[in-house]
Amino acid sequence: MFQGADIEIIERRTTADDQPGFLVPNAIRINGVEVAVPADANIQIHEITNGDIVTVTLTLFARSISIRHEVSA
Structure with missing residues (x-):
């Protein structure tokens, strides 16, 4: 069974005083x-x-x- 990946697009702010506005991503997480x-x-x-x-x-x-063949069990 296949499932989609969890993608997180994150803007890490340098201080708590940073004002919200446009999101400028500086970190990505996959799963x-x-x-x-x-x-x-x-x-x-x-x-x-x-x-x-x-x-x-x-x-x-x-x-x-890695690009290869694989045999299902």
Whole structure:
């Protein structure tokens, strides 16, 4: 069974006095794990409609990449 990922787009504020306004993300978590994102990367949340699932496009730094076949048990 497949399931979607939990994506958290976070703006960490430096002080409690920071005023709310535009969200400027500086941290991303996928399934609770913070991932490295280039400083100039775009985060795109695609249009959300009643009949569609939510999709997000992120650019991340990869520690490793594995492309392979796998046999289901």
